[in-house]
Amino acid sequence: MNTTPIEIGRLLRSSLTGFVAGCRVDQPSLPVFGTLVRVPIEDQLEAFGLVYDIHMDDDGLVRQLATSHSLPPEVIADNRNNRNMPVEISIITVGRRKTGILSHLLPGHPPVSLDVLYRCTSQEVRDFTTTGRLGYFRHILRAEELPVGELLAAHLEQARAAHRESGDPAWFKNATRELITLLRDDYPTLMSVLNALSDLGPE
Amino acid sequence: MNASIRDKNKPIGYIIGGSLKESLRARLIVPPQEVREGSFVVIRTSDWQFYGLITDLQLGATDPRFADEPSGERLQSAISDLLQGQTLFTTLEVLPTLMLERGPDPGSPEYAQWREKRGAISSKTIPVKTIPSHYAEVLPANEGDVAEIFGSETSSGYFRIGNTREQGHPVCIDLVKLIQRSSGIFGATGTGKSFLTRIILSGLIKEKLASLLIFDMHNEYGLDDTATDTQESVPGLKGKFPAAVRIVGLGRGASVRGQAPDFNLEFAQSDIQPQDIELLTHELNLKDTTPATLDALVSSFGIENWYSKFKAMKPGSVIQGEDGKRMPAPDSVETWALENNVNSLAATSLHNKMTRLFHLPYIVEQPAANGLNEIIKALQNGQHIVLSFGDHENDLDYLLVTNLLTRRIREKWVEMTNAHRSHIERTAEPRQLVVVLEEAHKLLNHEMARQTTFSTIAREMRKYGVTLLVIDQRPSQIYSEVMSQLGSRICGWLGDDDDIHAVLSGLAGRDALRGMLARLQPKEEVILLGWGIPMPLVIQSRRYDNQFWGELLGKTHGKVNETQIMKELGFQS
Structure with missing residues (x-):
């Protein structure tokens, strides 16, 4: 259970519809694919987003080390802990909190570099996913370049767990129904999403 | 009769389209097996109530592939059920027939104004002249609806002929x-x-x-x-x-x-008129000459006597003349035909064909x-x-x-x-x-x-x-x-x-x-x-049985067998 805000990293670049944060490899709570995160932009404004990609670029030292015949564990640990290139976490913006009110609209302006990225608590996940009628799905479904089915499956799995904690097992069913409603005229996408959800298995 | 249809207040669907000329279309929200063609339904809008009949049920899908490819094998059953509920549906075709102005909700302020405007005129059903709005609820007609349209058995001149098929309401x-x-x-x-x-x-x-x-x-x-x-x-x-x-x-x-x-x-023979015979043209295989022959018979003997006189004639009867030649007898059909300028063969044929009538025991002289x-x-x-x-x-x-x-x-x-x-x-x-x-x-x-x-x-x-x-x-x-x-x-x-x-x-x-x-x-x-x-x-x-007669005449009529008596006394289920 996740009850306290956890700082993950700081923003590298951003736009209204998404942003990328950097963090250390040895970060104790590295977010996973589909995690709901937030970035305070200013005093009364926060952007919410879903992690859709995590990637790590190489550097010259890693390339050299990778070709070495034998690598002592302390060298590997040193490289990972002290590397210059951060782990990059890509996030799609799915909503905002303005003057304390959650909505699934985009924030008026994007977060700026080095703003702190937080992982949402279970309560924040429940609050965000029960605001309105799951309107944030539209941001995900519109992003054709993303692995929509996988992202939704990962997000719904985590959100389902958060709602289960609070005794609301029906949330997942309602979310699935909403997805079907939104995608019923798009057979390929809907089946891709539902296949991914089916792979989650029953809780 | 199934449970959901019995539930008078539960809508079975809502209007999604249609027209007055063609039928209305409604999206069914209960399993199709709970609704049958010919069911009497009520469509409720805010001020009007429409009455109609289900004339067709059609299976549909938002995309034909949802219907073509069963999802149960590929998806979790719960997700598959949700998918089917959202993408596969049944459309009802409803033939609207009557409408009734209900006015606003009796609890609303508009109701008093509406009542005042209408005066003492009570609402009555009229043939359908317009259509309900989108999303108007479709409900199975309840007993009151059926009585509103078809009348009640307690009213004079109204007679129960049966019951609605699904709900069993008296009609x-x-x-x-x-x-x-x-x-x-x-x-x-x-x-x-x-x-x-x-x-x-x-x-x-x-x-x-x-x-x-x-x-x-x-x-x-x-x-x-x-x-x-x-x-x-x-x-x-x-x-x-x-x-x-x-x-x-x-x-x-x-x-x-x-x-x-x-x-x-x-019947007296005098009751028979030529048109009664013409009516039997097909049955007696009469010819086209029959009307002319019958006319001649009426002219000869009058409308009351033609039948008895014609019956008394003997077709083919001959006598021997003074010259030894055979000639038609005076009481023969041929003689009458010759004297009245009627085709002899036609008259004889008619007489032969009418023999079946002449032998009928209920046509008598007196x-x-x-x-x-x-x-x-x-x-x-x-x-x-x-x-x-x-x-x-x-x-x-x-x-x-x-x-x-x-x-x-x-x-x-x-x-x-x-x-x-x-x-x-x-x-x-x-x-x-x-x-x-x-x-x-x-x-x-x-x-x-x-x-x-x-x-x-x-x-x-x-x-x-x-x-x-x-x-x-x-x-x-x-x-x-x-x-x-x-x-x-x-x-x-x-x-x-x-x-x-x-x-x-x-x-x-x-x-x-x-x-x-x-x-x-x-x-x-x-x-x-x-x-x-x-x-x-x-x-x-x-059903035309003892129960019917009991209800109609107010007491048990006819013979009741032992099993029925025991059943009525509660000794058998």
Whole structure:
């Protein structure tokens, strides 16, 4: 259970519809694919987003080390802990909190570099996913370049767990129904999403 | 009957489209198996209530691939169920028929204004002139809705003919409207026409709305009978209404099922008119020369004597002349033909063909009693006549007798009505008369309808208080002009497309109703149609059994077997 805000990293670049944060490899709570995160932009404004990609670029030292015949564990640990290139976490913006009110609209302006990225608590996940009628799905479904089915499956799995904690097992069913409603005229996408959800298995 | 349909307040769908000309379309929100074609539904909008019939159910999908590829094998069952619920659906086609202004919610401030505007005028159903809005709820009609449209059994003149098929709500017919114009009961053989007719006739007798003249070709209606399929005893009308129903046997000494009738009917030879013979053209295989020969006979002997004189002639009878040559005898048909410039062969042929008539025992020179007057008197007095054909149940007897009798009665009713209307004699208005005609296509087919009295009755006799109740299994054989005059039509299963087409002729929404008619259950399921019926409806017809008689007459009638008695006493489940 996740009850306290956890700082993950700081923003590298951003736009209204998404942003990328950097963090250390040895970060104790590295977010996973589909995690709901937030970035305070200013005093009364926060952007919410879903992690859709995590990637790590190489550097010259890693390339050299990778070709070495034998690598002592302390060298590997040193490289990972002290590397210059951060782990990059890509996030799609799915909503905002303005003057304390959650909505699934985009924030008026994007977060700026080095703003702190937080992982949402279970309560924040429940609050965000029960605001309105799951309107944030539209941001995900519109992003054709993303692995929509996988992202939704990962997000719904985590959100389902958060709602289960609070005794609301029906949330997942309602979310699935909403997805079907939104995608019923798009057979390929809907089946891709539902296949991914089916792979989650029953809780 | 299933649970959800019984739940009066639960909508079964909502309107998603349609038009007044074609039907309305509604999205079904309950499983399709809970709704059936022909169901009576109510569509509720804020101010108006619409009444309609389900005429079709169609399976649909937002994308055909959802229907083509079963998702149950690929997806979790819960997700598959959700997918099917959202992408696969059933569309109802609803034929709107009537509408009723309900006004705003009685608890709202607008209601008082609406009431004030309407004044004392009470809402009443009118034929549908507009359509409900999108998303208007569709509900199965409840008992109150059915009573609102079809009337209640407790109201005078309303008679329960059956129940709605799914909900089992009582459905009544307005007997006054039923007899105000000619009506028809149709259905293929074995669909329960005779039972339904007995039920309706019982209702008419009980309500004392009209006198009935029943041409009982197969001796079914008057005395107790045995059902052909169940071999159970079927009570006749005479047994249940002994004082009101009179059984008439055809011919002197005739008996009906071994019992003596109340009186017998014979016709005098002088009653037979040339048109009665022409009516039998097909039956007797008469030739085109027949009308001319009959004209000559009437000219020779007069309208009252031509039949007896012609009967007395001897075709082919010859005598030997003074010159030894054989020549036609003076009493021969040939002699009469020669003297009256009639084709001898035509006259002889007509005589030969009329031999079947000459041998009929109920056409006599001098009837023992005036049965015809007895019948007319009984009908005027509010009694009901069941004319049993006894042993004379072939087509020739039926055609001849029904036409002879009905012609005389029609003349009498016209005379009485005219006398009443002219106020010369201050006579009472003649009692409403319903002529019940079985195997109607034999008398009302395309060839004969113009010649028989029955088509005249169907077309014109309403104003003289005489109407027909036509019972037939081949409505397509009945002349279209007669069919168009039938105000109420009660129809069981029909297998022939032409028959279905004929029953629906002249009705609004017949395309939608055709399928319903074709898919009726072969027994005890009938559709009510026509002017005398507020809206078309498929019903489960009432059963003609002890319970029916108990309800109609207020006590248990007929023999009850031991099992039934034990059951009623609670000793058996």
